[in-house]
Amino acid sequence: MRILVVDDEQLLVKGIKFNLENEGWQVDACYDGAAAVEQAKAVRYDLIILDLMMPVMDGLEACMHIRQDDPGVPIIMLTAKSEDTDKLLGFEYGADDYITKPFNILLLKARVRALLRRSSLSAVPEEQGAVLSCADFTLDLEKRVARRGDEEVDLTVKEFDVCELLMRSPGKVFSREALLNTVWGYDYQGEERTVDVHIRRLREKLERDSANPAHIVTKWGVGYYFKE
Numbered sequence: 001m002r003i004l005v006v007d008d009e010q011l012l013v014k015g016i017k018f019n020l021e022n023e024g025w026q027v028d029a030c031y032d033g034a035a036a037v038e039q040a041k042a043v044r045y046d047l048i049i050l051d052l053m054m055p056v057m058d059g060l061e062a063c064m065h066i067r068q069d070d071p072g073v074p075i076i077m078l079t080a081k082s083e084d085t086d087k088l089l090g091f092e093y094g095a096d097d098y099i100t101k102p103f104n105i106l107l108l109k110a111r112v113r114a115l116l117r118r119s120s121l122s123a124v125p126e127e128q129g130a131v132l133s134c135a136d137f138t139l140d141l142e143k144r145v146a147r148r149g150d151e152e153v154d155l156t157v158k159e160f161d162v163c164e165l166l167m168r169s170p171g172k173v174f175s176r177e178a179l180l181n182t183v184w185g186y187d188y189q190g191e192e193r194t195v196d197v198h199i200r201r202l203r204e205k206l207e208r209d210s211a212n213p214a215h216i217v218t219k220w221g222v223g224y225y226f227k228e
Helices: 010-021 033-042 059-069 084-092 105-121 157-168 176-184 193-206
Strands: 002-006 026-030 047-051 075-079 097-100 131-134 137-140 145-148 151-153 216-219 223-226
Touching (some): 002 033, 010 026, 026 033, 033 047, 033 059, 047 105, 059 084, 075 084, 075 105, 084 097, 097 105, 157 176, 176 193
Parallel strands (some): 002 026, 002 047, 047 075
Antiparallel strands (some): 131 137, 137 145, 145 151, 216 223
């Protein structure tokens, strides 16, 4: 597994790099957002750790550009800010996870391990060639490709996982807490509105009319479900 760490605090990058390499991962480093975008174009990474506040180009803009070139790469954002609005903004730009500084390196390694495990497992589905199809949505679990009709749609790791969970059980209502616990795969301490952001982005990408979704439906006061 090859990981890119991006932060303008060089001592922090050195520490993260040292700890991740001790886990057996190959780690590259950049110190501003613009360099990260160029590096991500040149090398296919399995995961990117991206600081929010950086010179030249901040983490949000860098995340957006990286997502345009590689929609599926898992991205963890680091930030000194703890406001929920900043976290939600990170998810809006395509981040899969969010860690607030200062953090325990064991927590970071656990988040990295969880995202890498999820993305690597997706390459070996339970059934060869497994495909989920409901209405005009299709998820190819082996290739991690989503389609609406004949149109391929780019989803982030977490967007794909949320969509897969809902489509596996059409009609079953999942609470926000259940979605967080199932999709994120560990004791996630973030804001439940994270789920709302991912649901809205899924609707924008997959629904014909995101303002009036026909398939990714809200059960008011309870949660979300997939309607065939």
